[in-house]
Amino acid sequence: MEKILEVNDLNISFDTYAGKVHAIRGVNFDLIKGETLAIVGESGSGKSVTTRAIMRLLANNANVESGEILFKGENINKKSEKEMQSIRGKDIAMIFQDPMTSLDPTMNIGNQVAESLRKHRKVSKKDALERALELLELVGIPNAKDRLKNYPHQFSGGQRQRIVIAIALICYPEILIADEPTTALDVTIQAQIIELMKDIQQKIQTSIVFITHDLGVVANVADRVAVMYGGRIVEIGTADEIFYNPQHPYTWGLLSSMPTLDTGEESLYAIPGSPPDLLNPPTGDAFYPRNEYAMKIDTMEAPPFFEVSPTHKAATWLLAPGAPKVTPPAEVVRRWEKFNQTQKV
Incomplete structure (x- = not known):
């Protein structure tokens, strides 16, 4: 299986008035060509920062302290801004x-869709508009040909x-x-x-990295799932492994707090407490x-990854030899x- 993207020991911090925020701490994952990898976790876990680092779209106060991001074997962190401009939109999009803040309210839809193609592929305006259509x-x-000259506010959210x-x-x-x-x-438009x-x-x-906090969405879209917490990936595996055989207590909490058709009258589980303060990350x-x-x-000590299967690993001391x-x-x-019942049928 060909790896199109590899993230190795990525560490990112942000300089703030309160001090240095250690937002990403030793993140490792890869993306196989043609697969969908979902990255899930609560707000503030580091999902969006990780993917913005892949695009080199981090804020000015961000520091990539160490690690590498390899796109087809080449380290994105070492590329110039001009080189990145040729990659963004063309190779990685x-x-x-929020679509409303992503669209230019002063430009019609046809030109907005065609703009990237004209920049990267150097095609004529006519050909670009045909591809946009x-x-x-x-x-x-609906009626796309008649709506090429419409503006963003003339369309619904979906x-x-x-x-x-x-x-x-x-x-x-x-x-x-x-x-x-x-x-x-x-929900209907989501589906x-x-x-x-x-x-x-x-x-x-294309290969997809899908960022979400909604595990219900993940079940319908992902081949593999990476669970993030406190700036780290704490569990990664196939969608079936994460949904039906999770090993990390955080993943247990996320799944237990998600309503299903089998949920009875009992209250949904809520993970107690709050996410960690990454100005002063915990020692363990x-x-x-x-x-x-x-x-x-x-x-006292952050757990290493323990292998559950060749495709499934989790960073929890509960998997250590001799753990209760x-x-x-x-x-x-x-x-x-x-x-298990469905597998036996």
């Missing part, structure tokens, strides 16, 4: 969370998100980064956008103050039992 039809804009997707896809990028692209949409992205991925064979496992299964070693056996929350056990 990004869909941002093809993409707008592909993403499901249509604007489709337009943003068309802009990101116009050059057929090798990697598409989707930063919570369905958050501002209602349509997810199906649209899956359909387009198959048609143009960042999740230990909120972890009811924490051991003494969690307060604990029973996951009832919702996690229920998921595991239901998954």
Whole structure:
């Protein structure tokens, strides 16, 4: 399997008036060509900072202290801004969370979709507009030909998100980064956008990094899932492994707090406490103050990754040899039992 993207020991901090925020701390993951990798976690866990680093779109007060980001074997961190401008939009494209702030209110939709193609592929305005029309039809804009000269405010929220997707896809990028692209949409439109992205991925064979805090969305879109907490990836595996055989207590908490059709009258689980203060990151496992299964070693030393399977690993001392056996929350056990039953059928 060809790796199109590799992130190795990435560490990023931000200089603030209060001090240095250690936002990303030793993050490692890769992206296989043609797959969808979902990165999930609470707000502030480092999801968006990680993906903005891939695009080299970090704020001025950000410092990439160490690590490398390899795109097809070349370190993005060592490229000049001019080199990055030739990569952004053409080879790696990004869909941002709020389509209204991503679109220029003074430019019609046809020109906005065509702009990236004209810049990177050097095609004529006529040819670029023809391709823009093809993409707008592909993403499901009704009467697209008649709406090329319309402006963003003349479209609904769901249509604007489709337009943003068309802009990101116009050059057929090798990697598409989707930063919570369905958050501002209602459930019905969310489902349509997810199906649209899956359909387009198959048609143009792009690889997707999907950022979200909504595990329900992840189940429908991801091949693999990386769970982030406190600026670190704490568990990574296939979608089935993360959803049905999670190993990290934080992943247990996320899954237990998600309503399902099997959820009874009992209250949904809520992870106690708050995310860590990354101005002063904990010495040990960042999740230990909120972890009811924490051991003494969690307060002193951050856990390494322990392998659960060749595709599944988690950073928790509960997987260490000699660690006490604990029973996951009832919702996690229920998921595991239901998954086993379906596998036997």
